[in-house]
Amino acid sequence: MNYENYSGLTANNVNENNMDSYTQILIENSRNNEVTPWGSFQQTIGKLFTKVKKESPILFWVAMVIAITGIGCLIGLFIDERTLMGVNVWLKPLKFSISISIYLLTVGYLITKYPYSKRKKNLVNHITMWSLLLEFLIILYQGSRGVQSHYNIATPLDGILFMLMGVFVGINVLTMVLFIIDTIRLKLKTTKPQQWAILLGWLIVLFGSWVGGQMISQMGHNVAIPDGEAGLPLVNWSTKGGDLRVAHFFALHSIQIIPLFAVWLGYKWKFSQRKQLMLVTLFAFVFSFMIGYIFYQAKQGIPFIAS
DSSP: OOHHHHHHHHHHHHHHHHHHHHHHHHHHHHHHHHOOHHHHHHHHHHHHHHHHHHHOHHHHHHHHHHHHHHHHHHHHHHHOOOEETTEETTHHHHHHHHHHHHHHHHHHHHGGGSOOOHHHHHHHHHHHHHHHHHHHHHHHHHHHHTSOSSSOOSSHHHHHHHHHHHHHHHHHHHHHHHHHHHHHHSOOSSOHHHHHHHHHHHHHHHHHHHHHHHHHHTTSSEESSOTTSOBOTTTOOBSSSEETHHHHHHHHTHHHHHHHHHHHHHHHOOOOHHHHHHHHHHHHHHHHHHHHHHHHHHHTTOOSSOO
16 A cells, blocks of 8 residues: 555545535634624524423413414404594503513523423422413403503403403512522523623613512503593604603513613623622613613603603
């Protein structure tokens, strides 16, 4: 056997393989560089959906069902002329279908970062799913009847349904407390800045739930004026007086906003971990201060946006 030819052949094959790998990297990088911001966003959302579908299928599919139901509510806005407190009866179920779907997908993704056993993860997923699904079904049912779902004790049935909604919300709040405790005591499958952002997000969400309790205690969301006055398009936040729903909304969505900021910070800027922690803390502080000010403003009877 000619060892020189064999060695040369092997070397050529190795060089060719290395060149092929290098070329593939260049091609992949060039493709990545051609991706538009919108295309990158679509890829990110696609990966998130895939991960939730794989790791938390019960939350994924229930979120999809609620989202599809939301499309039905959107159609209802155009074909059903009934109104309740100045807005179409299908507006509230539509808003909650969007909010609950996003929250279920958020929990479905975040729970993959916790070092939970399969049994514990399934338990938390099912508790979250059932509590929010049943709450949404009550909102949908009451909306279809053309009556209020919240703060409605006009009949025994309305009172029971409102009470059940409170129970389901309370159960979901307990899962939030569990996430807060476990985010403090466990090492999540993520970076320290992102874990810190998740913790801050959950803490602000808990404040948002407390704001929801404030609305229940006064049996309404407006301050200084009765519910049902003129409001902003879609969200229907009051433009004539204080509205506690504004602070409630921003606080509940902090569990998406603050962790997303931490992820963006980690990928966009090459800061040290310490600087990332400081910037995440600063961002969360400013965001929570804004929510606190909006809440204070609403309690004084001042609208978020006046008209």
